[in-house]
Amino acid sequence: DTGVSQNPRHKITKRGQNVTFRCDPISEHNRLYWYRQTLGQGPEFLTYFQNEAQLEKSRLLSDRFSAERPKGSFSTLEIQRTEQGDSAMYLCASTSRDGAGREQYFGPGTRLTVT
Amino acid sequence: QKEVEQNSGPLSVPEGAIASLNCTYSDRVSQSFFWYRQYSGKSPELIMSIYSNGDKEDGRFTAQLNKASQYVSLLIRDSQPSDSATYLCAVKVQGAQKLVFGQGTRLTINP
Numbered sequence: 001d002t003g004v005s006q007n008p009r010h011k012i013t014k015r016g017q018n019v020t021f022r023c024d025p026i027s028e029h030n031r032l033y034w035y036r037q038t039l040g041q042g043p044e045f046l047t048y049f050q051n052e053a054q055l056e057k058s059r060l061l062s063d064r065f066s067a068e069r070p071k072g073s074f075s076t077l078e079i080q081r082t083e084q085g086d087s088a089m090y091l092c093a094s095t096s097r098d099g100a101g102r103e104q105y106f107g108p109g110t111r112l113t114v115t
Numbered sequence: 116q117k118e119v120e121q122n123s124g125p126l127s128v129p130e131g132a133i134a135s136l137n138c139t140y141s142d143r144v145s146q147s148f149f150w151y152r153q154y155s156g157k158s159p160e161l162i163m164s165i166y167s168n169g170d171k172e173d174g175r176f177t178a179q180l181n182k183a184s185q186y187v188s189l190l191i192r193d194s195q196p197s198d199s200a201t202y203l204c205a206v207k208v209q210g211a212q213k214l215v216f217g218q219g220t221r222l223t224i225n226p
Binding site for chain 2: 019033035040041042043044045048050055056058071089091102103104105106108109
């Protein structure tokens with residue numbers, strides 16, 4: 001396993017622009033999660049996929065946020081009309097289908113700065 | 116009341132001593148508990164998981180779980196300067212897939 005990968009690692013954008021992040025989970029992990037982390041806080045859950053189905057979404061995921069996992073492999077998270085409050089680290093995690101699939105492994109994250 | 120609570124620290128421990136990190140949670144149906152280590156500017160790294168009451172040891176790390184008291188802790192023996200990081204406690208509630216994190220405890224090991 002090469003681990004969870006995320007791209008880009010850093011993104012600086014102007015307020016009002018759209019941004020898209022990509023996450024490639026650990027090979028054959030069928031469960032994929034997106035979290036957001038702001039400075040001094042723990043990660044906060046955004047959404048969860050099992051294969052290609054988006055099964056859970058947080059209230060934090062406003063209508064400006066959308067996530068997809070079209071073929072059950074990589075996932076994208078798009079933020080439309082970015083706001084300064086969207087500045088955060090966006091983390092992707094994955095877990096396997098084995099056992100209870102409890103342990104989540106994080107990628108390196110995408111740090112978003114909205115100016 | 117926050118779902119998962121940790122003392123934000125900073126917690127300062129001399130090198131070679133035992134570092135003790137604590138976490139309490141509010142949801143009684145929580146079933147899985149995790150400790151992540153996060154270095155500044157990096158993503159969380161899973162270091163321990165524990166699912167049943169009692170102690171679980173892995174090298175210098177020991178996780179302790181007391182479901183009756185809704186309390187989970189992490190002990191780091193023979194602390195090293197490289198253990199200096201923020202330690203995040205995470206809880207998975209039965210029937211849910213998401214992890215709920217505490218705000219983390221910042222640990223500093225002094226040489």
